[in-house]
Amino acid sequence: MLKIYSRFWQVNWAEQWQYRANLFMYLFYWLVSPIVYLSVWVAIANSQGSVKGLTANDFITYYLTMLVVEQFTSEITIHIFAYKVQDGTLSGELLRPLHPILTGALINNIAFKALQMLAFLPIWLLLNLLFRPDYSSVTIGSILLAVPGMLIGFWLSFLFGAMITSMAFWTTRVYSISQFFYLVTILLSGQFVPLQLMPETIQTVAGYLPFQMFRYVPIETILNRMPLNTVLQNYAISIVWLIIFHFLFRWIWREGLKRFSAVGA
Amino acid sequence: MQNLRLLSALLKINVQMALAYRVDTAVNILLELLGLGWELISLSIIFSNTQTLGGWNLGELITLLGVFHLVNALMNILIWPNTEKFNASVRDGTLDYTLLQPTDSMFLVTFSRMVIWRVWDLVLGAVLIGVGIQMSGRETSITQMLSFSLLSVTGTVILYSLWIVMIAATFWFTKFDNNVTLLQALLDTGRYPATVYPFWLRMIVTFLIPIAVATTIPLQALRGELSAGQIVLFLGISALSFLVASRIWKAGVKKYSGASS
Numbered sequence: 001m002l003k004i005y006s007r008f009w010q011v012n013w014a015e016q017w018q019y020r021a022n023l024f025m026y027l028f029y030w031l032v033s034p035i036v037y038l039s040v041w042v043a044i045a046n047s048q049g050s051v052k053g054l055t056a057n058d059f060i061t062y063y064l065t066m067l068v069v070e071q072f073t074s075e076i077t078i079h080i081f082a083y084k085v086q087d088g089t090l091s092g093e094l095l096r097p098l099h100p101i102l103t104g105a106l107i108n109n110i111a112f113k114a115l116q117m118l119a120f121l122p123i124w125l126l127l128n129l130l131f132r133p134d135y136s137s138v139t140i141g142s143i144l145l146a147v148p149g150m151l152i153g154f155w156l157s158f159l160f161g162a163m164i165t166s167m168a169f170w171t172t173r174v175y176s177i178s179q180f181f182y183l184v185t186i187l188l189s190g191q192f193v194p195l196q197l198m199p200e201t202i203q204t205v206a207g208y209l210p211f212q213m214f215r216y217v218p219i220e221t222i223l224n225r226m227p228l229n230t231v232l233q234n235y236a237i238s239i240v241w242l243i244i245f246h247f248l249f250r251w252i253w254r255e256g257l258k259r260f261s262a263v264g265a
Numbered sequence: 266m267q268n269l270r271l272l273s274a275l276l277k278i279n280v281q282m283a284l285a286y287r288v289d290t291a292v293n294i295l296l297e298l299l300g301l302g303w304e305l306i307s308l309s310i311i312f313s314n315t316q317t318l319g320g321w322n323l324g325e326l327i328t329l330l331g332v333f334h335l336v337n338a339l340m341n342i343l344i345w346p347n348t349e350k351f352n353a354s355v356r357d358g359t360l361d362y363t364l365l366q367p368t369d370s371m372f373l374v375t376f377s378r379m380v381i382w383r384v385w386d387l388v389l390g391a392v393l394i395g396v397g398i399q400m401s402g403r404e405t406s407i408t409q410m411l412s413f414s415l416l417s418v419t420g421t422v423i424l425y426s427l428w429i430v431m432i433a434a435t436f437w438f439t440k441f442d443n444n445v446t447l448l449q450a451l452l453d454t455g456r457y458p459a460t461v462y463p464f465w466l467r468m469i470v471t472f473l474i475p476i477a478v479a480t481t482i483p484l485q486a487l488r489g490e491l492s493a494g495q496i497v498l499f500l501g502i503s504a505l506s507f508l509v510a511s512r513i514w515k516a517g518v519k520k521y522s523g524a525s526s
Contacts, residue, residue, distance in 0.1 A: 028450050
């Protein structure tokens, strides 16, 4: 199995490497909205001292840390897989005794992120020079504590993305569905704003949902702003979600394959 | 006159194209409504934590959102689809046929594709502007309204000119056919007043990729923050940038050698 994964890695890395020229464009695209949100909240925090106890520096460190966390937890499955269902190229992959999503698509995701990381690091350092954040609350312990959170976060978002991508078996408008869930996750994952600034009810709901693991929980863990038992409690909730997502994905995939009619084959 | 006739013919073709995908159109409009809901929720979250953003109140931000929708509509109706078509036609050589037509090539390249259902975004933008002005509770004079409308148009002309320069650049640097992505990426900065951005970003969205010229600056005119001199200056800049852009376009067409020939 390991050999299979390492082969997949070689192929997908080479494939992603072809597109390295577009990399900075993608990166640029993806950086703008966090920086806009950052600027908006820093402006508010500066004008009134703090927002619900968060100072300008708290917002700067939140969004700059978010960029790093996002590198680990994001996924692009719909872009590398949905079209294969639509144009029928999935047929060829189904002949192999391997799960197309849990091998090829997974490794392609990781290769994309690894390559992106190379371009991301210098830009992130530049942003730190521009915004001059104070990271004094971060410790080695808090970073280590966040690592399992980011791994769970990636696995959750990968399975979530895979489930949405599997909707391609039922409808050609899978991108519209993904768009809808994208808007939901921006609010509930803490990407738009740290969750403590949300209305109470939404905060409570978000606390029981898996989306906060995509951004909010790992960020707050790294920045040492979440008490240890809250962190562990969130990890426990997210492991339950991981199990649910796992079975849900298996089920959706199986039902989807039954409907797959291999267009163009 | 000829251009008007041409425009109506192109409109007809594009309406037919949209009608061929009726369900898609319905789904897209639904998504757009969701997007609007999202924008309003995000504004209400911001304003549940503060009274003003960079000195602007909720009503003024809704007006800004309306102007942003107008600019965004223009991008979605014309600019993005025609960028895609233009880049493809440079790559496969079909641009030759456009250039051979006995009419202005810049006009054809701008209007050949239109995503008609996005026109709805213009209506939405207008409604948001109206509601926003009401909500802001400021007294707005006729001159402020006029200069607001005028500067929205000139700002849009400046962005359009920039786009022409960007796609014309492909004639010289074929590799850079994704430079319009820069415009696309920075467009989202138009949702908020440029005055809240850090200095370097404000410089970028004002001078380099001037999104703010079509969003923040008309709003500043509405708030009565601009002098008559500044308004005339923007008029001059937009006329000049349009002239320069069409010159560059002509020079680019001369340079173009065609992928098919």
